Amino acid sequence: MVLYPPQDADYMYMQGDKSAVLDIDSPDCARFPLFAQARAFECYMEAGDVLFIPSLWFHNVVSLDFSVAVNVFWRSLPKQMYDPKDTYGNKDPLPVNRALQQVGTMLKTLDTLPPHERDFFARRIVRHIQDKAYLPNDPLPR
Numbered sequence: 001m002v003l004y005p006p007q008d009a010d011y012m013y014m015q016g017d018k019s020a021v022l023d024i025d026s027p028d029c030a031r032f033p034l035f036a037q038a039r040a041f042e043c044y045m046e047a048g049d050v051l052f053i054p055s056l057w058f059h060n061v062v063s064l065d066f067s068v069a070v071n072v073f074w075r076s077l078p079k080q081m082y083d084p085k086d087t088y089g090n091k092d093p094l095p096v097n098r099a100l101q102q103v104g105t106m107l108k109t110l111d112t113l114p115p116h117e118r119d120f121f122a123r124r125i126v127r128h129i130q131d132k133a134y135l136p137n138d139p140l141p142r
Contacts, residue, residue: 003041006056007135011038017092024060055089 002024004012011034012019021027027035045051053059055076061069075082075089082089083097092100106125110118 001043001045001051001062002060003043003053004038004058005041006058008038008058011035012058019058 004019013021013032013035021032021035024035024040029036043051073088073090077089077093081093081095083091083094107122110122113121
């Protein structure tokens with residue numbers, strides 16, 4: 001089992017809520033050069049072992065022998081943060097859905113600019129989001 005912390009999402013080449021890096025043992029370094037910076041936490045599990053994977057952690061499993069995995073999700077945020085139809089908390093929380101809709105609106109607004117200006121201001125907006133939304137200190141060692 002290999003786990004990657006959510007703070008390393010910038011190195012995981014996200015496609016929606018999943019990483020585009022499928023072969024973590026032999027990643028395409030030309031296509032995914034930043035993946036080498038992601039911190040991998042490895043463990044080997046024996047029969048009867050149980051592993052708790054915190055929410056948002058990327059994980060990859062390789063079974064060395066026959067195995068059966070049982071996976072249980074539970075909500076970690078207050079109930080009102082989830083869609084009422086999302087029994088286990090598998091979907092993005094409602095505030096994330098709203099923010100993504102607003103990003104879509106913002107991008108449509110930027111599309112009214114010429115490409116060079118759109119690129120400049122989009123990068124400025126991304127930096128603003130990073131400054132305001134990212135944790136000030138990464139709690140995991142590098």
